[in-house]
Amino acid sequence: MFRFFENLVDPFSKYKELYNPPNTVRSFLMDYTKPFVGVFAITGVVATLAAASEIYLIYLLGWIIDIVSGDPSDVFENHSNFFIWAIVFVLVVRPLIFALDVLLINNTLMVNVATLFRWRAHKHVLRQSIGWFENDFAGRIANRVMQTPRSAGEVVFQVFDALGYSLAYVFGGLILLNSVDFRLMLPMAVWFLLYLCLIVWVVRNISPASKASSDARSNLNGQIVDTYTNIHSVKLFAYQNQELHSAKAAIEQTRQTFAREMRLYTIMDFGLNILNGLLTISLIGVSIFLWFIGEATAGTIAAASALAIRLNAMTGWIMWAISSFFRELGVIQEGMGTLADPIKLRDQENANILEITKAQIEVKSLSHHYGLKSGGLNKLNVTFRENEKVGLVGRSGAGKSTLLKLILRFYDVEAGEIHIDGQDIARVTQDSLHKNIGVVQQDSSLLHRSIRENICYGKSNATEHEIIAAAKKAHAHDFILNLQDEYGRKGYDAQVGERGIKLSGGQRQRITLARVILKNAPILLLDEATSALDSEIETQIQDTLKNMMKGKTVIAIAHRLSTIAQMDRILVLDKGEIVEDGDHESLLSTGGLYSELWHHQSGGFLKSR
CATH class of the missing domain: 3.40.50.300 (P-loop containing nucleotide triphosphate hydrolases)
Structure with a gap:
């Protein structure tokens, strides 16, 4: 039985992946919850029936008190069938309705909504570019991927478990009182209007307060994860006290935002207690007045009292449910800063699969400055021929790593083009590009x-x-x-x-x-591939690299010039431009920048300017 309800919706079902996800909370939730529309409709009907069964129970209470007020000998003679129905309703019908309600909410919605959100959110984040990840805390991204789906599940839960049920209950109560005497409905209607005013005030204030609190928690999480991730640096530089000071400030900021949020709940509780007192006094008072003038029965007083007491108990839960609903909406809104962020580095429509024939790379008038006016590469033109081994040399910031990142299409170029075997890499799929390039980086x-x-x-x-x-x-x-x-x-x-x-x-x-x-892969990019190796292992690995390079187009960055001296060509970059091009011997003989760097090396490393 449980498995049936758990499998009503497949959270991993196929869906249309968007580059620009919906950017409002309402549209974001509606887009993600499309697979649940049918279940939502059924759950709404069942929740209404559950509320109606509660109201009917109060009606039964009033009816029983009225009939037992008469002659005991007439009770079972005239009402035995109705008593049997009441017993069946209480022991069978009502439990079945509530069982179905709980199964739909707990085992269909709660199990699958958060799972679907988490799966699609993680999938969307993985489609983002390297540059996108470089601009945020990994901890904050992970926190939003985990917390936003949980909040979405809570929102759905509150809609059906509390909001839908309570609305049906209140309107059912109004109908019940009106059926007895319309004057009984008036105190509850006035209370309901005042209650709505309190809700509106709470919602207007809690939503932004909750977003601020959630944002503070995400920032704190990102900062702490950043510290743990770089714990070696923290320890080596004896920076614990500074990190603690920074964390204390972030924790205090989180406390302050949470404290402001909790002030609202305190005001809400105070106002709620006053309203509940007014409801109890007015509803029971009116029913007693009607009884006193002979226009209501003892059963009416009992039913009105039971309804007032039940509502008195429910209103706190309802208010917390509503505030929780909007608090979780605030968390979702904060999380959308990550989960609904458009994917800017994308495959073109109908992008082709990269087909490698020679693995020849052509760079044409390539410029890239990361959105700045300087740095990066400037109008670079170069061809890396089939099976050619090319070394890139230059001081830090010359543009070597930028060139490799652009060949990998970690960023879209600002100007110019990069072709592999005549195919513009901007017009092929990123997956097919990356599958044909092997990379060994310094940070392994x-x-x-x-x-x-x-x-x-x-x-x-x-x-x-x-x-x-x-x-x-x-x-x-x-x-x-x-x-x-x-x-x-x-x-x-x-x-x-x-x-x-x-x-x-x-x-x-x-x-x-x-x-x-x-x-x-037919193309090999090496960025300080042997920098982390000791001399003995490096010698062994150099032999391995030579074998790896056979039959491949290779581009290698190295500050230790001895590791690329045997390359077919060496390109010397300076300020984003190629200033020298040739093999090791020819570059040494020209007495240019390469020769200067070679002679300035100490222990095989480049001397900084």
Whole structure:
């Protein structure tokens, strides 16, 4: 039974992925909850029936008191069938209605709404560009991906469990009182109007206060995650006190925003108690007055009293539900800053799959300054021919890494074009581009998974033999066999820790090399590929790299010039332009910038200007 309700909606069903998601809370929620429309309708009807059954129970109470006020001998003789119906209703019908209501809300909506939101939010975030991630805290992004779906689930829960049910209950109560005497309805109608005024005041104030509180929590989360992620720097520079001071300020800001939010709840509770007192006194008072003048029965007083007491108990819950509803809407609104952010770096409509024939790269009049007036690249023209090995040299900020990022299309170029085998990379799919390029970066961070899973990033369906062969070529197999994590997993099953923190820099780099070897892409980009290796391992890896480079177009960045001296060509960049182009010997003989950098090296590294 549970599984039936849990599977009424598939949270992973296919949907149209948008580059520009809806940018208002209402449209955002409506777009995400389209698969639930049918379930929403059924749940609304069932919630109304549940409220009606509660009102009917109060009606039964008044009826029973009225009939037992007469001759006892007539009660069962004239009303036995109705008593049987009342028993069946209380023991069978009403529990079944509430059971269906709870199953729909708890096992269909609560289980699947947050799951659907989380899945689609995570999928949308993964489609964003590298530049997008570089402009935000990873912790804040993750917090919004986790918290916003939870809040969406709470909003749906409150709509059907509290708001829909309570509205049906109030209107049912008004109908019940009106059916007895319209004058009984007046106190409740006045109370309801005053109650709505209180709700409007709460909503207007709680929504922005909740958004501010949620934003403060996200910022705090991002700051703390940033500290933990860079814990090595914190410890090495003895910066704990400064980090604590910064965290204290963020925690205090979170406390202040939360305190302002809670002030509203205190005012709400105070006003609610006054209104509830007025409802109880007025409703019971009017019913007693009508009884006193002979226009109401004892059953009427009992029903009115029961309704007043029930509403008195419900109003606090309803108000909290409403405030919770708008508080969670505030969280969703704050989360939409991430989850509804348009995807700016996108595949063109009908983008082609990149077809590699020669792996020749042409850079045409390429300029990119990251939106600034200076820095980056300036009108760059260069061709990386088929199977050519090219080294990029230059001082920091010359534009070397920018060129590699643009070839990978981590950013759209501001001017110019990049072609691979005659195909503009802006007109091919990003996935097909990245599948044909192997990259080894200086920062060789790994996923917090097993060694095997990290190497398999190069080829998801790789066999065990292929994985081990790639590790051996990267001189990683021997140390992998000696690994063991805290859970006793060994070798290729051992977990590497967040960003591969449990491994040394050289070990991480060799795992990175292994997965690039496994990928075996026709284009290879190396950004300080051996910078984290010691001399002995570097010598071994250089042989591995030579084998990796065979039959590939290679572009390599290195500050240690000895590592690229054997390249077919060396391009020297300065201030975003190519100032020298040639092999090692010819560049040395010209006595230009390359020759200057070569002779200024100390221990194999470039001297800063």
